[in-house]
Amino acid sequence: MQFTKMNGLGNDFIVVNGEKELPANASELAVKLCNRFFGIGADGLVYILPSEKADFKMRIINSDGSEAEQCGNAIRCVAKYVYDNGLIDRTDITIETIGAGVQPLQLTTENGKAALVRVDMGAPILKGLDVPTTVDANPVIGHKVEIDGREFAFTAVSMGNPHAVIYVDDAVNFDLAKWGPKLETHPLFPRKINVEFARVNSREQVDMRVWERGAGPTLACGTGACATLVSSVLNGLTDRKATISLAGGDLFIEWSEEDNHVYMTGPAEIVFQGLL
Numbered sequence: 260m261q262f263t264k265m266n267g268l269g270n271d272f273i274v275v276n277g278e279k280e281l282p283a284n285a286s287e288l289a290v291k292l293c294n295r296f297f298g299i300g301a302d303g304l305v306y307i308l309p310s311e312k313a314d315f316k317m318r319i320i321n322s323d324g325s326e327a328e329q330c331g332n333a334i335r336c337v338a339k340y341v342y343d344n345g346l347i348d349r350t351d352i353t354i355e356t357i358g359a360g361v362q363p364l365q366l367t368t369e370n371g372k373a374a375l376v377r378v379d380m381g382a383p384i385l386k387g388l389d390v391p392t393t394v395d396a397n398p399v400i401g402h403k404v405e406i407d408g409r410e411f412a413f414t415a416v417s418m419g420n421p422h423a424v425i426y427v428d429d430a431v432n433f434d435l436a437k438w439g440p441k442l443e444t445h446p447l448f449p450r451k452i453n454v455e456f457a458r459v460n461s462r463e464q465v466d467m468r469v470w471e472r473g474a475g476p477t478l479a480c481g482t483g484a485c486a487t488l489v490s491s492v493l494n495g496l497t498d499r500k501a502t503i504s505l506a507g508g509d510l511f512i513e514w515s516e517e518d519n520h521v522y523m524t525g526p527a528e529i530v531f532q533g534l535l
């Protein structure tokens with residue numbers, strides 16, 4: 260099996276093209292191949308598949324074997340993969356995901372290779388029960404939850420996959436390992452949840468660190484950056500366009516007033532190709 264190792268701001272993936280549909284053993288394969296000591300090492304395993312509605316379809320399996328509905332950094336990697344490998348000769352393409360349907364993307368190129376990718380991530384889902392959470396509110400803003408004596412207030416946003424955004428004084432040094440897993444698996448979240456810890460520095464810039472559902476601490480999370488921007492607008496903390504600064508680098512996120520869609524712009528990188 261040929262694979263390509265890629266990343267979006269250090270959120271890294273094993274990308275596989277050529278299957279007609281998701282292999283039955285995709286979950287076990289993801290656990291094995293994503294292992295950073297006994298496998299290739301990655302946050303997820305990504306399949307590029309045929310689509311009847313878009314140019315391509317993407318399915319993403321987290322390193323714990325769970326399938327996610329959507330993945331912002333991975334969809335930029337898929338767009339770069341198909342362009343750089345000549346599977347498409349346009350810079351305007353569409354990729355279908357389970358969580359957000361057909362997503363238009365625009366590539367900018369450097370020396371004939373895709374450099375930046377701007378993705379229409381669709382409209383955020385804000386109804387608490389649809390994120391899903393067990394909180395029957397629309398939207399869920401600043402909902403309190405106590406864990407081991409510490410109180411957190413989260414805002415819930417789905418980009419096709421679920422997110423809880425929590426504002427803290429120091430996001431950069433936040434103890435993800437201590438609090439991430441307990442929030443990820445809290446009973447408030449029926450399908451578990453990605454947790455973003457954010458510090459708003461201005462109306463145009465937010466520091467964010469993420470504990471991802473099914474993958475743990477990653478260097479970046481595209482859908483998490485989108486959820487953080489949406490949450491920050493809902494909480495009156497930022498404008499509708501802002502830079503979300505993650506451990507692996509910056510993503511530029513816009514929440515359009517015209518179409519209510521969230522647009523994410525960021526890089527994607529091919530590191531190496533391999534054979535299994």
Ligand SMILES: N[C@H](CCC[C@H](N)C(=O)O)C(=O)O
Nearest residue numbers: 327330331332420480481482
């Ligand atoms: N762990 C996430 C999927 C990957 C999302 C993230 N890597 C991104 O870039 O959006 C989930 O289970 O919802």
